[in-house]
Amino acid sequence: MWAERQGLEVVRAGALTTVQDLGRPGHAHLGVPRSGALDEAAHRLANRVLGNPESAATLETTVTGCAVRALRATVAVVTGAPCPVTLDGRAAPWGRTVRVPAGSVLAVGTASYGVRSYVGFAGGIAVEPVLGSRATDLLSGLGPEPLRDGAPLPLGTPPDPGPVPGAPDAAPWQAPPRELVLPVRYGPRADWFTPEALRTLTARTFQVSSASNRIGLRLEGPPLERAYDGELPSEGMPLGAVQVPPSGRPVVFLADHPTTGGYPVIGVVPPEALCAAAQAAPGTAARFVPAGR
Amino acid sequence: MTTPPGRPTAIGTASRAGAAGPAVHPVGRRGLLVELAGAEATEALHAELLRRRADGTLPPVREIVPGARTVLLDGFESPEAVRRLAAELPGWAVPPLAGGTGAVVEIPIRYDGPDLADVAALWGVEVDQVARIHAATEFRVAFCGFAPGFGYLTGLAEKHHVPRRANPRTKVPAGAVGLAGEYTGVYPRSSPGGWQLIGTAPDTVLWDTDRTPAALLAPGTRVRFLPVEPPPLTPAPASPSSPVPPPPPARPPSPAPTAPPAPTTPPVSAPPPPPVDASGPHTAQYPGTPDKGQGPPSPPPNSPSAPSGRQPQPQPRGYVRVG
Structure with missing residues (x-):
């Protein structure tokens, strides 16, 4: 044993x-x-x-x-x-x-x-x-x-018979892109932001912050201005949420993100795009591209 | 400040689902955020969603996460399922919350919190009445967050809602029972916090991963606090600095407290008490605590991220561990 x-x-x-x-x-x-x-x-x-x-x-x-x-x-x-x-x-x-x-x-x-x-x-x-x-x-x-x-x-029991037919025998890797491109779908709280902020999100370039971690990819760049100052009653936060704290600098929620939060979510990045976010080193340029409303 | 969009303005207390239909917001391509007029309508819709999920009449969805005025549905199998539900849901006839059914979780409590006198003053009652009123209330877990197993309990009448303390404490012990806004909560672990502390629940384990279920409190659970000794006739230790109930601090009615205690990253050295700022999240006021998103209890709201620090550094663990 x-x-x-x-x-x-x-x-x-x-x-x-x-x-x-x-x-x-x-x-x-x-x-x-x-x-x-x-x-x-x-x-x-x-x-x-x-x-x-x-x-x-x-x-x-x-x-x-x-x-x-x-x-x-x-x-x-x-x-x-x-x-x-x-x-x-x-x-x-x-x-x-x-x-x-x-x-x-x-x-x-x-x-x-x-x-x-x-x-x-x-x-x-x-x-x-x-x-x-x-x-x-x-x-x-x-x-x-x-x-x-x-x-x-501890290690588990090795698979028997091992790699199944058709499984890859090597892992491919695409050269890392010069910038991180994140598709974003606006909402649920896009209406808490100024029209200018909505344009800024997808028109300007941000940089990955060194404060990023497993909880969120933090971005530096132009602040996103809110149309309302109120506090949002706590609400559920999805994986990929682009949450905007009072600093106006967006945070893209990754796997260890809090399940509820009180800052508005301007848009959501689909989960499949978050793998690239996980590999974006601090200082990497990051852009959001609209994935529709 | 203007009123935020959406449906945040509950008119008076007329907030049954149906009186004002829910608003449905997109959440990516596989989710929806349903926003309601008030806490009761939100809890009623959440109960209805669970019923429909149990019946098999709700399309499969990974998460159903209630909030203060919303229910997040995330992880549907297809965008079509989302579109159909978004179109159909506002027309649902949601029955009002059924009270009085189901088991009640009882939490033994000693009403010995340092803010009892302040709360009594805010409520306009004698100190010993605070315990009586609180212990006579049936609470429901409106939603969870901030830490596994932490429940935001609703049930206190609106006249008994209180603001968070103007000066959050840098350390609130595990088991402390506090009030903030419309909520009551039990601190699952020692952390900074701005809730008004009225008692201690010494023996209650809110979260234990070796237990099934791990969480004592889940959304919809009914809760009562059982005094383990009769409410004291004299105030228990009140705030040391104010033996006499101080006048209610002048505070702008604070918006719904969005956060419970704050899981915060313990700053490397003890944080100085944050500057007074009754108006908002006290977050970014702890040096070293990046503002992060969310707002659990108050203070350092979001701390979740707070632990962040720099990427390659392992975060201190344990401070978030509940239990």
Whole structure:
């Protein structure tokens, strides 16, 4: 049993590495954020390459990568932000499966582009789920702690037979765009803003702020002026909400966003566009393009 | 300031669903935000949505999230489902909230909060009456937010609505029972907060992920506070600085308090008490706390994001953990 459960030991946790899966949707009415991998496509792809179910938990790094020692032989893959990968100090491929013998150290380096790499293992990270998910939710503290040096990480049972026919054997990566383009559909509170602010949102360029995190992509740029100063009674906030706090600088809500809020939402970015937001480094130019009213 | 658009102006208390139809706002392509005239209409619509979901007559939707005057429906399977529902929903006949049915969650309380005297003065009653009135009220969880399991409870009569404190406390203990606007809430963990504290619920675990259900309070749950000892005849420790009920602080009637306690990021060093600003979110006043969106309780509203800081830094955990 012990041999089944043991899996990895964290050698270098990196700046912020968390366990992520597809999150815990369906509990927002209790104040529970959805959480889950920010670049969900990269997370799913890592699992497909390994033959895992897409819901298996992976590690999400933040800029500086991480390193783990395998306590038993396993197979890993790194997707998401491209980065150098090494096995016991020797170069290993990014985006393809890597066999990791027991005792070897898999190191994921600093991202060459983008922000978040995903490190998947055959069988997935097998920490105890909370409300059906193993994801770390940094807003409300649900799920496992972020990785710490020396901490153990259990692995699940490897998939049998492994990658199914038709699964990719390598992860594609498009070169990162020079600017982040986010489709936005106005509403539900577009009428709280001046016509000028609605034009500004889609006509001007913003920059990704270094204060961005798993809760929200914060943008710097021209402030969006409200037509009303009132406080909005708390209301439900969807994933992808473009919320405008009193500073006028929009925040695009990501997976760990609060479930209710009191600042108006000028528009909503569709979930599939948020993977790119998850990889936009601070300073990246960002534009919103209208996706219809 | 002009009145915000939408349907925020409930006229008097005539706010049954149906009296003024709901307004439906788009939320991306897979969601809707339904806005109503008042808390009661909102709770009635929420109950109706749950009934229809249970019946199988509501198109499948991932989240149904009530707010103070709205219900968010997010994650429909198709834009067509959204369009159909948006067209149909304003015509629904929504029955008024049924009272008196279903189980009631009882929360033991000691009415020993430091703001009892202030609340008594605001209500125009003797101090011991505050406990009697509060304990005689049947509350409902209007909505949750701010932290897993935190419920905004409605039920107090309008004349018993109170503003948040002009000077939020930098630390409110877990279990404190507070009032703000039309709401009563129980702080799930120690945090800064601006609600008027009237008591303590020492033994109630609002959120426990090892329990099923994890949340003691969900939208629609009925709640009563059970005094564990008779209401004191003399005021419990009132605000130290004001043994005598101070005159009600001059405050603009504050808009609905949108936030409960604030999950805030504990600033690196203890924050100085925020400057007085009774008018709005006290957010951005804690150094180091970026204004973020939302407004849970008051103070640092949004703290959610507050924890943010810089991207690569792990946020301190635990301060948000409930329980």
